[in-house]
Amino acid sequence: VKTDTIPLKHGAHRIDKRTDSVMAKWRGYGLGQFIHWGLYAIPGGEWNGKTYNGAAEWIRSWNGIPKSTYDSLIYKFNPTKFNPESWAKTAKQMGAKYVTITTKHHDGFCLWPSKYTKYTVANSPYKKDIIGPLVNAYNKEGIDVILYFSIMDWNQPGWRYEIKTKEDSIAFEGFKKFTRNQLLELLNKYPTAKGLWFDGTWDKSWVKQAAFADELEKEMRALRPGLIIGSRFRPDDFGKRHNDSNGRLMGDYEQGWERKIPNKIEDVHGNDWDCVMTVPENQWGYNKAWNGHIKTVNELIEMTAKCVSLGGNFVLNFGPKGDGSIRKEEIDLAAGIGNWMRVNNEAIYNCQYAGLEKQDWGYFTGKTGSNKVYMIIFNVPVSGAFRVKLPAKTSITTASLLEQPNTTLKVEEISENQYFIHTSARADNKPFVIVLDLNKKA
Ligand code: FHN
Structure with a gap:
């Protein structure tokens, strides 16, 4: 917790973010x-x-x-x-x-x-x-x-x-x-x-x-x-x-x-x-x-x-x-x-920082209170495998494409809490989104 050292009459009105x-x-x-x-x-x-x-x-x-x-x-x-x-x-x-x-x-x-x-x-x-x-x-x-x-x-x-x-x-x-x-x-x-x-x-x-x-x-x-x-x-x-x-x-x-x-x-x-x-x-x-x-x-x-x-x-x-x-x-x-x-x-909508380590393929977003995280992909590795690192006691239940929710992507655990998500090659050159359903153990 920061303590204010300089007395101010017209400084910030609040310490934390608005919650309304x-x-x-x-x-x-x-x-x-x-x-x-x-x-x-x-x-x-x-x-x-x-x-x-x-x-x-x-x-x-x-x-x-x-x-x-x-x-x-x-x-x-x-x-x-x-x-x-x-x-x-x-x-x-x-x-x-x-x-x-x-x-x-x-x-x-x-x-x-x-x-x-x-x-x-x-x-x-x-x-x-x-x-x-x-x-x-x-x-x-x-x-x-x-x-x-x-x-x-x-x-x-x-x-x-x-x-x-x-x-x-x-x-x-x-x-x-x-x-x-x-x-x-x-x-x-x-x-x-x-x-x-x-x-x-x-x-x-x-x-x-x-x-x-x-x-x-x-x-x-x-x-x-x-x-x-x-x-x-x-x-x-x-x-x-x-x-x-x-x-x-x-x-x-x-x-x-x-x-x-x-x-x-x-x-x-x-x-x-x-x-x-x-x-x-x-x-x-x-x-x-x-x-x-x-x-x-x-x-x-x-x-x-x-x-x-x-x-x-x-x-x-x-x-x-x-x-x-x-x-x-x-x-x-x-x-x-x-x-x-x-x-x-x-x-994008109602999404925030997902709390996960950034990877080279793009950006994670997440929604507060949800088990889902989104991988927004801009760089496709030549291997076609997307690295994901999760915090302890968290695993992946399913991975799918947002544009085709019924397709299940292959999830490979490469070491503890580290995974590769595999996709097949894509015909277009557009960014796309992989949805991960996470399992957070208590
Ligand atoms: O000088 C302006 C500029 O014209 C423009 O309006 C931007 C928008 O953020 N604001 C100023 C520069 O900071």
């Missing part, structure tokens, strides 16, 4: 969808014929673009092909159990008609709310919604990166009020949202707001009991983020796994976590160019399996186009992942 049903459901999602959509989708990484190689949603910060010119993209926001039902169907088809949607990214443009700024959909040619119809469409498909919200807001006059003068301080106090108003507005407007996914909280100005952020977090949780908030929201008394100065996680889950996945269970320190991943190297908003390596269906399934095997959720990002349609590459990936998920989702 909302969080248990979150833990069982396994696979999610992220959506980055906003004005940046209109230029799509290109400005006056020049390609911007950085992340498309950051194009406003590119020196070549006057800020006011970027901000006037609001007058071009008219996504005539936006169809929330078809977005939700794509996510459903992929097998996503939750979606995280950018209500406001760093540029400050709000996809809902916020009362607190003019920089919203309401003042675009489109005029209508985007978030409400999306929440309804996803909920209708049985998909939970988490609202992404960037604290950093390039459009707000009160936003500061650092507070250096009295004027900065006055401006930033106004900005804090605005932020609180917007967050309470979102929670009141979209009451079925399960949580908030914060971003843009790394600047010197915000990391000094421990008391304000702590109070606001408590207020939001009181308004929406069960609300899920990750570790990117508030700093502690000393400006530490994610983990407080005593090393305890601040928030319901670790939000540090962006475009990277832990390698072993020790890396996650017993926390809940999600991994958010882009399809190319680092593009969240729509970028026409999509340079470099584009992840394949099999890679993304492997990432999903790896995350679940280490107790996390895998969240795949989509960057819809400015007209509201989703690019073909993303539709195809969703379909490909979905084809696999339809057959094998038992090894």
